[in-house]
Amino acid sequence: MLKIEFLGSGNAAGVPVWGCRCSACLQAQTDPAKRRRSASLAIHTGEGVTLVDAGLTDLAERFSFDSVKRVLLTHFHMDHVQGLFHLRWSEEARQIPVFRPDDPLGADDLYKHPGVFQFQPPFKPFDSVEWPGFRVVALPLIHSRETFGYLISNGDYCMAYLTDTAGFPAETLSYLQRYPVDDLVLDCSEPPRESMPRNHNDLNTALDLWRHSGATRLWLTHISHRLDCWLEHSAATLPEGVHIARDGMLFEIEGVVELDNDT
Amino acid sequence: MLKIEFLGSGNAAGVPVWGCRCSACLQAQTDPAKRRRSASLAIHTGEGVTLVDAGLTDLAERFSFDSVKRVLLTHFHMDHVQGLFHLRWSEEARQIPVFRPDDPLGADDLYKHPGVFQFQPPFKPFDSVEWPGFRVVALPLIHSRETFGYLISNGDYCMAYLTDTAGFPAETLSYLQRYPVDDLVLDCSEPPRESMPRNHNDLNTALDLWRHSGATRLWLTHISHRLDCWLEHSAATLPEGVHIARDGMLFEIEGVVELDNDT
Ligand SMILES: [Mn+2]
Ligand SMILES: [Mn+2]
Ligand SMILES: [Mn+2]
Ligand SMILES: [Mn+2]
Ligand SMILES: [Zn+2]
Ligand SMILES: [Zn+2]
Numbered sequence: 341m342l343k344i345e346f347l348g349s350g351n352a353a354g355v356p357v358w359g360c361r362c363s364a365c366l367q368a369q370t371d372p373a374k375r376r377r378s379a380s381l382a383i384h385t386g387e388g389v390t391l392v393d394a395g396l397t398d399l400a401e402r403f404s405f406d407s408v409k410r411v412l413l414t415h416f417h418m419d420h421v422q423g424l425f426h427l428r429w430s431e432e433a434r435q436i437p438v439f440r441p442d443d444p445l446g447a448d449d450l451y452k453h454p455g456v457f458q459f460q461p462p463f464k465p466f467d468s469v470e471w472p473g474f475r476v477v478a479l480p481l482i483h484s485r486e487t488f489g490y491l492i493s494n495g496d497y498c499m500a501y502l503t504d505t506a507g508f509p510a511e512t513l514s515y516l517q518r519y520p521v522d523d524l525v526l527d528c529s530e531p532p533r534e535s536m537p538r539n540h541n542d543l544n545t546a547l548d549l550w551r552h553s554g555a556t557r558l559w560l561t562h563i564s565h566r567l568d569c570w571l572e573h574s575a576a577t578l579p580e581g582v583h584i585a586r587d588g589m590l591f592e593i594e595g596v597v598e599l600d601n602d603t
Numbered sequence: 604m605l606k607i608e609f610l611g612s613g614n615a616a617g618v619p620v621w622g623c624r625c626s627a628c629l630q631a632q633t634d635p636a637k638r639r640r641s642a643s644l645a646i647h648t649g650e651g652v653t654l655v656d657a658g659l660t661d662l663a664e665r666f667s668f669d670s671v672k673r674v675l676l677t678h679f680h681m682d683h684v685q686g687l688f689h690l691r692w693s694e695e696a697r698q699i700p701v702f703r704p705d706d707p708l709g710a711d712d713l714y715k716h717p718g719v720f721q722f723q724p725p726f727k728p729f730d731s732v733e734w735p736g737f738r739v740v741a742l743p744l745i746h747s748r749e750t751f752g753y754l755i756s757n758g759d760y761c762m763a764y765l766t767d768t769a770g771f772p773a774e775t776l777s778y779l780q781r782y783p784v785d786d787l788v789l790d791c792s793e794p795p796r797e798s799m800p801r802n803h804n805d806l807n808t809a810l811d812l813w814r815h816s817g818a819t820r821l822w823l824t825h826i827s828h829r830l831d832c833w834l835e836h837s838a839a840t841l842p843e844g845v846h847i848a849r850d851g852m853l854f855e856i857e858g859v860v861e862l863d864n865d866t
Pocket of ligand 3: 614682767825
């Protein structure tokens, strides 16, 4: 059993943006299905839950302590780690391992007071690790601080979850080209721009990266209200195979190879 | 019109604590009225809302952008500022002033990317400022980083909101003794201890400070699950005049002197 749940598909501001009266934000205010919280995943297996980023601040209400086996961080921006500040004060004896890029600052006082979290030695580029039910490879990205995307695979299935990034390093692109990626989930914070924005992809860049990657499907994530407004009128013009992520979206992976569960 | 709303009455872990099966946490899981989020206030006047601390992460859903006139921070620990990380990305033209102690680090990258917030020159001890409907005085406290409590007064009414602290500096105590305080809202994170805990009050210390302060009533806040468990069996033994804060509690202040509202 491998299920990948999209906890959030939004950028740091989310949708609705506080105080905004644009069409996307107004719709999201009345229709919860159109809201976007911080981009993040929950990977569900028979073993339990692996959180990929922790920008949501209601994780304690969504996931029991016992169910959460580990956290996998893409980077230490607040919209990706904020939820840990509350969870860390759990007084359970079991520690929860946190996997991460090599960022000596971390976020605020999280390294100083990790509480229940146990920060693991940082991943090096292309490090891979096998957990019960799936395998992960750390792929370097291009962002304002040390950031990894993660290749999540199980048997025949492979998802590349790549946010936050502006383009790809050459080695990441060639890694993707050698690997049959079914679903490329990609930072696409902005609508098409004349030039690529700093630190994030616009739609032109995202489509370009997808075409070069050879991935079967593209899923846009880390979406801003600006992209949602643009999509309102232009989603129909997206190429075949391009999809828009939504909070709550669930991938149930078929044909899963059962691995030994050593817990 | 002056209303003081307790948005939260909990310590950094809150109640329930993630994974905890103690009596206080189990009750809070089933009864929302027993939950405690990060200690914080909303002061409502005819002008709008003044937030005292911003540890809640759903402030955008609770308060419209237009209603929030300013934020008053006691200190830069995450359980008191966390909510600002999301709100800052508002794209409204009006900036929201943030008043604060002199803490050059702030929290994570909040000073670097303040977004819609405008950090004001820090308060000095005993600085006072008058806003439409009430007056505030910054009272130095004793905590692991630069921290102010705030005296909130209007005409005949006065509340001293003092968290986080372990005891009081002598000058703060004598200031309180010279001032007729109706409601002393005080950090009481822990049940009675042999000696005062670091950075926060236990109940013995809180009762002692209250008696020395001369305040009419005492309200315990910044409460941990340990204190809630203790109170379950011992609340009846609290001295007359001592009360336990609750999330959502509302003080509607009578006899308010109308000030000119210049907005
Ligand atoms: Mn981000
Ligand atoms: Mn980022
Ligand atoms: Mn605190
Ligand atoms: Mn504190
Ligand atoms: Zn908007
Ligand atoms: Zn508990």
